[in-house]
Amino acid sequence: MKLELKNISKSYGKTMALKGFSKEFVPGIYALLGPNGSGKTTLMNIIATNLRPNNGEILFNGENVTKLGVNYREIIGYMPQSPGLYPYFTAMDFLLYISALKGLNGNYAKEKIIEMLGAVEMEDYADVKIKNMSGGMKQRVALASAVIGEPKILILDEPTAGLDPKQRIIVKNLVASFAVESIVIIATHVVPDVELIAKDVLMLKNGEIVLSGSPDSLIESMHGKVWSKAIEENELAKYKEKFSMTNISKHEDKLVVRIVADSIEEAQMVQPNLEDCYFNVFGVD
Ligand SMILES: Nc1ncnc2c1ncn2[C@@H]1O[C@H](COP(=O)(O)OP(=O)(O)OP(=O)(O)O)[C@@H](O)[C@H]1O
Numbered sequence: 001m002k003l004e005l006k007n008i009s010k011s012y013g014k015t016m017a018l019k020g021f022s023k024e025f026v027p028g029i030y031a032l033l034g035p036n037g038s039g040k041t042t043l044m045n046i047i048a049t050n051l052r053p054n055n056g057e058i059l060f061n062g063e064n065v066t067k068l069g070v071n072y073r074e075i076i077g078y079m080p081q082s083p084g085l086y087p088y089f090t091a092m093d094f095l096l097y098i099s100a101l102k103g104l105n106g107n108y109a110k111e112k113i114i115e116m117l118g119a120v121e122m123e124d125y126a127d128v129k130i131k132n133m134s135g136g137m138k139q140r141v142a143l144a145s146a147v148i149g150e151p152k153i154l155i156l157d158e159p160t161a162g163l164d165p166k167q168r169i170i171v172k173n174l175v176a177s178f179a180v181e182s183i184v185i186i187a188t189h190v191v192p193d194v195e196l197i198a199k200d201v202l203m204l205k206n207g208e209i210v211l212s213g214s215p216d217s218l219i220e221s222m223h224g225k226v227w228s229k230a231i232e233e234n235e236l237a238k239y240k241e242k243f244s245m246t247n248i249s250k251h252e253d254k255l256v257v258r259i260v261a262d263s264i265e266e267a268q269m270v271q272p273n274l275e276d277c278y279f280n281v282f283g284v285d
Pocket residue numbers: 012015016017034035036037038039040041042043081
């Protein structure tokens with residue numbers, strides 16, 4: 001299975017949201033990282049065919065997706081950044097409705113819905129109206145609706161935003177379980193959420209890929225560039241001016257700062273992580 005994006009561009013008036021984006025996707029998890037406005041949602045909407053690009057084409061197993069039409073849409077599961085769920089529906093009614101759109105009906109649909117609600121720990125809320133749910137609960141109903149029907153291409157736009165730590169882990173595991181057979185594309189600002197599960201990380205800036213690779217290779221490229229240093233509180237401003245500082249913690253009467261730099265005096269070299277790589281690309285300001 002292969003999804004190819006070839007030279008995709010999209011502008012909204014004068015804003016170029018995507019500039020000649022090309023990438024080949026096979027089963028596995030692809031993480032889209034980038035600051036607000038870098039084009040992640042635009043890209044996802046284009047892959048889901050909710051938006052048409054101005055230029056470029058998308059091929060699924062070699063065939064143009066506009067030609068595949070409904071046959072392509074059927075294999076897509078999409079969780080938007082701000083899911084518009086029907087407030088007066090219960091979770092069950094909403095998911096039955098989504099299932100019907102995906103061609104699942106009757107008892108089979110009901111069984112699948114119960115299974116998916118269980119997977120996101122929402123089985124006790126099947127009969128609760130969406131308007132009476134918390135933000136995190138709505139988020140999980142939206143995720144269940146995206147994964148129902150076992151999509152070959154699963155697109156998740158910030159699926160862990162607003163979830164408590166335990167639910168984040170549940171969602172992470174659910175997403176990882178899908179990646180065995182499906183192409184999973186996930187946009188997130190929570191970098192550690194994708195560090196261990198992504199096969200490929202795409203860093204987007206102003207609608208272009210500025211860096212991509214496996215988490216391991218990106219982390220390896222930061223080796224020798226991440227430092228920990230204990231400083232006095234009154235030195236903080238000076239260090240902030242000079243270096244990219246990714247973390248500040250207090251230790252006894254000193255501050256311990258985490259710094260991304262080629263070299264720095266009297267500091268301890270530490271094991272880099274994906275977030276360091278993100279800050280190295282995008283800066284901390
Ligand atoms: N419907 C729209 N009309 C006009 N401009 C838009 C529209 N949607 C997005 N844009 C612009 O396109 C660019 C990319 O936006 P997009 O929503 O794809 O970014 P993003 O990476 O998803 O950001 P975020 O992290 O905030 O979700 C931004 O400059 C944004 O202002």
